[in-house]
Amino acid sequence: MVEKNRPIKLTNRDTGSVGYTIPDLGLHRRFTPGETKTVTFEEIEKLSWANGGKEMLRDYLIIEDKEAAEEILGGVEPEYFYTKDTIDTLLKEGSLEQLQDTLEFGPKGVIELVKQEAVDLKLDSAVKRAEIQKATNFNVDNAIKLGVNETPEINNSTAATTSRRANPVAATEKKETTSSTSRYKVIK
DSSP states (O other): OOOTTOEEEEEEOSSSOEEEEEGGGTEEEEEOTTOEEEEEHHHHHHHHHSTTHHHHHHHTEEESOHHHHHHHHSSOOGGGGOOHHHHHHHHHHOOHHHHHHHHHHSOHHHHHHHHHHHHHTTOOOHHHHHHHHHHHOOOHHHHHHHTOOOOOOOOGGGOOOOSOOSOOOOOSOOOOOSOOOOOOOOOO
16 A cells, blocks of 8 residues: 555656546646656545546556556556656567557557657658558658648457567656647647
8 A cells, every 4th residue: 555645756648638636635737748757656545536537547647656557546557657758669679569558558648749759759650651551541751741730549359469568668768857848749
């Protein structure tokens, strides 16, 4: 059991802002893309009880404490802890099987990061670009050509495999950033 006052880092892995309000604690928090804040376990627990709170914690915010994440969310896949650096390593050096597992087992925020980073890095692997399109209906080739990153809803219905193909990717090194630039999604 995690102590209520234990400080835990929460990071926004999404490409857009994420925010929540917890009336019991009288607070409102907003996270810009990539921003990390230190909060208490009690705050995370109360967020998980709010409408949509568990989904926010599972898909868009990373609870950077494995014990706390497991207590709040139950079992989490290794992809839950993937950061931008891990995704970059996956796209540049990871195997196709690791990418497939990430697209199948990763939360929505991780999949959005895969799409964003594939465009930002101008992913050079045609096979990985095709796999991203197959799993998400997002065409990396067109997004790079157009210079935009439209992110349609994820289509997980094409995922037929239910067992892992490869070991998860390990990030090369986590870099601390003090500020982040805001990125905008093009919505049509």
